[in-house]
Amino acid sequence: MPADPVQIWWIRHGESDSNAGARTASAAAPVLTERGWQQARALLQAVDRAPDLVVTSPFIRTQQSAQPLLQRFPGVRKEEWPIQEFTELSFANRNHTSGLERLPLLEEYWSRLDPDYLDGEGAETFRNLMARVEETVGRMRRLEGFTLLFGHGLFMRALLWWLLAQPERIDGAAMRRYALFHEALWIPNAAIVRMQLVEGRLFWSSPDVSHLAQIPPAPVNDAEA
Template sequence: MSAPKPVLRVACFRHGESAANAGSATDDPASIPLTEAGQQQAFAISRRFTSPPNLIICSPFDRAQQTAAPTLRRFPHTPRETWPIQEFTYLTPAKCAGTSAAQRRPWVEAYWDICDPTLVDGPGAESFTAFVERAQAALKRLATLHSSSDVTVVMFGHGQFFQAMRWLIAPGARVDKAIFMRSFRLIDQRDPIHNGDGFVATFDGHSWLLEQDAQMR
């Protein structure tokens, strides 16, 4: 009987509740902090693991790093890396400074209604095409971590970014950017990745597979 093939297992966790998620006005997308509830969610994530992961990957944004902190404290010898898996910033930050999610809603709806994957709203904003390419690059980079033995990786990031990764992993994923953009918006509204939640994906050296949840064993 042949030995089981080694598997790369990646647990992707959205950050805990942030000040923006709670309705507060914020200035810079990169420096939005967690709320007290978000900190509790971060601690709860750290308790899901029964053994140390091989690698912890984190977005450069503060709320993701704060979410990773309890897990890093629990496993201080686990290597940590920061990857460009930050959230999709499609509205120019200068325009949004000092606004809440409710105040930004008309701009958000207008952006998605236009449905132009090449549109760049202004300085510091990203096109949908560039966003998808970042998600594709992250999956390719993760695939290089597959080795001759099982590997467990934990990623701390953001809802829309992980939604894009999950979509790209799913069987029959469409990569036409205009079609993808419309479908992505619908999926993200109907089945969002909530604060402190996530999913697990596995890679066997050839293909990705989604698991049901992000409970690690």
């Protein structure tokens, strides 16, 4: 009989203080709000068995989001992968700002359509992001069993776009296509994107938030990060 498909669930971190509109010191600094912790605990309703592996990014908000599940399944193997959020802006332009304050600079960044543009220290290029995505897809194809990956909204959308588009070149046209995909697919905080790995191919479903039905929605539209 054929082997069961490998199950890979991507989970966006719970609401962070940056999502809620606060100024934060850096791209890595945001932490979960009380609503974010509620969302993290609600994930226990969706995960009914121990995973074989839990992966987080280096950023604390993904590690906090995984904490309730790790407390329920304390023997689970844990790894940290370079799946942190895309940082378009430099330390100088990013630090101690809110999402609303960063918006004009982000719009300027994406209007350039330059995959090699680097905003300064602490930022990365779009080409760097795509390299991290491609590396992550390669690691995913070597997984076995049931894995939970706690990630970030923009990075998750970049990965899904890469799987769909299979870009041969990372240029301005590819960056534009990604930007359109990014606008079309919203992944809410603590949403789950379920994937299956079948004969080397990754299949995915639309983001699921059914486990969050009892949590009041955020009063404002959250920003990335």
